[in-house]
Amino acid sequence: MxxxxxxxxxxxxxxxxxxxxxxxxxxxxxxxxxxxxxxxxxxxxxxxxxxxxxxxxxxxxxxxxxxxxxxxxxxxxxxxxxxxxxxxxxxxxxxxCPLVAKVHNEGRRYAGQEREIVLVGHAGHAEVEGTIGQVPAKVHLVQTVEDVARLQVTDPEKLAYITQTTLSVDDTKGIIAALTQRFPSIVGPNVRDICYATQNRQQAVRDLAGQVDVILVVGSRNSSNSNRLREIGQELGRPSYLIDDADALQPEWFDGARTVGLTAGASAPETLVQGVLNGLRRFGEIEITTQDGVAEDVRFxxxxxxxxx
Structure with a gap:
């Protein structure tokens, strides 16, 4: 089973x-x-x-x-x-999303202080393009610690950073540490402003990795947060697969596995998760349990x- x-x-x-x-x-x-x-x-x-x-x-x-x-x-x-x-x-x-709008407001506030902005995010992502286009200031996009080392800014004393919402505290802390080390005067939002949903879903995968053999993430290939969930499982030593739906399941993924962790990105509906459970039943009997975790009650x-x- x-x-x-x-x-x-x-x-x-x-x-x-x-x-x-x-x-x-x-x-x-x-x-x-x-x-x-x-x-x-x-x-x-x-x-x-x-x-x-x-x-x-x-x-x-x-x-x-x-x-x-x-x-x-x-x-x-x-x-x-x-x-x-x-x-x-x-x-x-x-x-x-109101949390994205909050990042836009932060960027405009920093621009009003005549600061250049460093945006921590993924090039080409729709949210990043929208944020850059909402901030009336010079915006530098950084994706890695190495990008921080290459930054050329006008005035290191007049600098602020903001982050893409689908990155968690863990995703950004290394880059923010590098920014703070290189530009000690840089200012940025409180970590509480990081998207709660991204952080919670990533923590749930970290917890899952300690108790399962394989991790499945339901989500689309172009979903930043879904890709990151799969990467985290992989980084923690668990074979992890990003799947659109049950049709993508491969029986060989579960050879020798006794436990499977199942999650979904923030843009994946629960019906797809239930579909994957039905898909797993094609390979044999399953027993379903739900992890203890954060109960979200946010409404906008x-x-x-x-x-x-």
């Missing part, structure tokens, strides 16, 4: 739940089609489900017809995107346009 330990917490965070429900409420209130700039969250199954219900996902605003209801994704957008939508008169509903307000939907 294979013992399966479910991570706690796992799956949807409050920002993702809110973003998905924003699209659902908009479809209910205004009717399809609703246009969404970029994937609302980084999960193929979620995007496809909303697409079948009338959401249209576009890369750029010029793909949206005049006057059509427009939703900005949970990752946030650059100021130029907001301005372009306003110029075209598009009615916008902003699904930016909806945009004013949708409070009645």
């Amino acid at each position: 294979l013992r399966v330990v479910l991570a706690q917490p796992r799956g949807f965070c409050a920002g993702v739940e809110r973003a998905i429900e924003i699209v659902e409420r908009a479809l209910k209130k205004y009717g399809p089609p609703i246009y969404v700039r970029h994937e609302i969250v980084h999960n193929r199954h979620v995007v496809e489900d909303l697409r079948t219900r009338g959401a249209v996902f576009v890369d750029e605003l010029d793909e949206i017809p005049p006057g059509a209801i427009t939703v900005f994704s949970a990752h946030g957008v650059a100021k130029r995107v907001e301005e372009a939508a306003a110029e075209r008169g598009l009615p916008v509903i902003d699904a930016t 307000r909806f945009p004013a346009q949708l409070t009645d939907a």
Whole structure:
């Protein structure tokens, strides 16, 4: 019998739940089609489900017809995107995660102090591009400690850092330590401002690694936080696999394994986790337990346009 330990917490965070429900409420209130700039969250199954219900996902605003209801994704957008939508008169509903919006506000506050900004994050990620485009200052992107050593700044005394929300305290502490060592005057947000969901899910995987033989992470390839969960399991010496759904399961992964840890990235729905449990039953009998972990009760307000939907 294979013992399966479910991570706690796992799956949807409050920002993702809110973003998905924003699209659902908009479809209910205004009717399809609703246009969404970029994937609302980084999960193929979620995007496809909303697409079948009338959401249209576009890369750029010029793909949206005049006057059509427009939703900005949970990752946030650059100021130029907001301005372009306003110029075209598009009615916008902003699904930016409030924790991402908080990072934008911090960046603007530091810019108001005439500081250059160091952004700790992944190049090309939608959230990073949105944050850079929200801060009216020079922004230096760093991804590694080595990037810190190569930084060229105008005034080391006028420097601040902010971080991508899908990085945890553990992900950023080495880079922040390197920044502080090289630029002792640098300022930054309190570690409490790190996304609670990222930190909790990563800690759950660290706890899982001590009690299982194999770790499965349900999430999409383009999901930053899901990839990081798999990496953590691997770093802790456990074979770890990132899977879209049950179809990706390979029986040889479980040869000689007695316990499997199962978690999901912050943009992966619980239905996919349950599907993976059913998929594991194809290989034999399973026993399911749930890890002790943090119970999350965070909820975010909806945009004013949708409070009645």
